[in-house]
């Protein structure tokens with residue numbers, strides 16, 4: 001049951017890391033709400049905890065305390081098999097460095113998440129080809145990451161994150177390694193998926209990328225503050 005209309009809701013989320021001198025708090029009390037269809041950006045300096053925050057939402061990490069809800073369902077402390085299923089079926093993640101498998105072609109990289117999602121291979125292939133066409137890589141489907149530019153690899157990573165039609169797309173510095181031209185091309189691509197109704201939570205230290213979002217937060221001192 002979801003009392004609010006939020007797709008994603010974080011309340012008082014905290015995460016610290018153990019250090020020899022004691023635990024270092026990174027996120028102290030994070031409150032965040034994302035509505036369906038919104039594009040929200042979180043900015044903050046290097047080391048402020050942006051990747052830490054996204055990893056918690058992607059269920060790649062567990063908070064020390066606090067609540068993370070997707071569609072009103074508490075997801076922060078699911079058993080690993082349920083977390084893996086939710087990650088594969090409901091969440092799409094674009095990593096800070098795209099993390100494509102170098103030994104797989106662009107098409108194979110996009111198809112990878114369809115295996116645990118048990119999508120039949122014909123449907124998966126059709127979807128992967130159509131996504132690669134949409135992102136302008138129809139002529140490079142069978143190229144390997146080493147044969148693609150940084151911007152092209154990042155676009156493949158977008159297609160891979162979207163192949164299972166996730167409810168929420170999580171993007172960690174998607175333009176971090178890109179020049180101005182490739183940054184604008186990637187933001188235009190995300191804007192197109194957003195216009196089609198995709199919910200996006202993007203963390204970035206790029207003002208340019210953040211300006212493309214509808215709503216913005218700044219992460220500092222372990223907390224999020226909404227900016228206008």
Ligand SMILES: Nc1ncnc2c1ncn2[C@@H]1O[C@H](COP(=O)(O)OP(=O)(O)OP(=O)(O)O)[C@@H](O)[C@H]1O
Pocket residue numbers: 017018026044045046047048049050051052053096205
């Ligand atoms: N596994 C870990 N163990 C200990 N400390 C960690 C760990 N992961 C991150 N940190 C520390 O937590 C802080 C936040 O790191 P995080 O990667 O979330 O920052 P970020 O905002 O994503 O930075 P960037 O903009 O450089 O990507 C940093 O001080 C980092 O050193």
Ligand SMILES: [Mg+2]
Pocket residue numbers: 050051052096172173
């Ligand atoms: Mg980071």
